[in-house]
Amino acid sequence: MGNYPEIEEKMKKRIAGYESELKTIRAGRANPSVLDKIAVEYYGSMTPIGQVGSISSPDPRSLLIQPWDASILKEIEKAIQASDLGISPQNDGKVIRLSFPPLSEERRRELVKLVKKYTEEVKVQIRNARRDGIEGVKTQKKNGEITEDDVKAAEKDIQKLTDKYIALVDSIAEDKEKEIMDI
Numbered sequence: 001m002g003n004y005p006e007i008e009e010k011m012k013k014r015i016a017g018y019e020s021e022l023k024t025i026r027a028g029r030a031n032p033s034v035l036d037k038i039a040v041e042y043y044g045s046m047t048p049i050g051q052v053g054s055i056s057s058p059d060p061r062s063l064l065i066q067p068w069d070a071s072i073l074k075e076i077e078k079a080i081q082a083s084d085l086g087i088s089p090q091n092d093g094k095v096i097r098l099s100f101p102p103l104s105e106e107r108r109r110e111l112v113k114l115v116k117k118y119t120e121e122v123k124v125q126i127r128n129a130r131r132d133g134i135e136g137v138k139t140q141k142k143n144g145e146i147t148e149d150d151v152k153a154a155e156k157d158i159q160k161l162t163d164k165y166i167a168l169v170d171s172i173a174e175d176k177e178k179e180i181m182d183i
Contacts, residue, residue: 007129007130007132007133007158008161011129011162011165012165014129014165015172018118018119018121018122019172020033022172024036024037025114025176030057030059030061032055032063034063034085035048035049035055035080036048038079040052040075049065052068053072061102062097062100063097063098064095064096064098065089065097066094070093070094073091073094076089077091077096085098108180108181115180118173119169119170119173123166123169126162126169130159130162134154134158
């Protein structure tokens with residue numbers, strides 16, 4: 001199989017983005033990464049919660065946010081309430097507690113649908129990387145840089161690469177769906 005590092009790099013980046021997207025989906029256990037997309041206004045700029053304090057998980061169903069500057073507690077509380085997290089923060093004046101209730105069957109199904117949506121999106125991105133790679137090879141042929149046989153071999157190799165990363169995406173999605181449904 002030929003070596004196509006630029007195409008493979010694009011596919012790897014798509015999968016890394018996909019995995020970080022999946023981490024923000026709450027699967028019953030309290031995971032600090034569910035807060036990754038939530039930012040608060042801090043000294044005039046939007047800052048992720050993880051950068052304004054420490055986040056810990058004292059037990060499997062709760063998170064504790066302890067800001068380094070207590071004056072930002074109200075801002076953190078507002079940001080969490082405004083997010084799609086669906087959790088009401090409890091502010092005791094020093095820390096914010098988030099208690100994650102067990103997921104209902106209906107909510108689990110919604111989360112699995114969300115995983116499927118993200119999965120389809122990343123597959124499209126991987127196929128787009130394949131298409132771009134094949135177009136690049138065809139351009140080389142048009143410019144007389146490679147032969148028709150080279151084009152066929154390259155298309156085959158790029159398809160193998162695509163199949164490998166699509167299979168990886170399917171495996172990651174299956175693991176996340178199991179995590180959501182098995183809790």
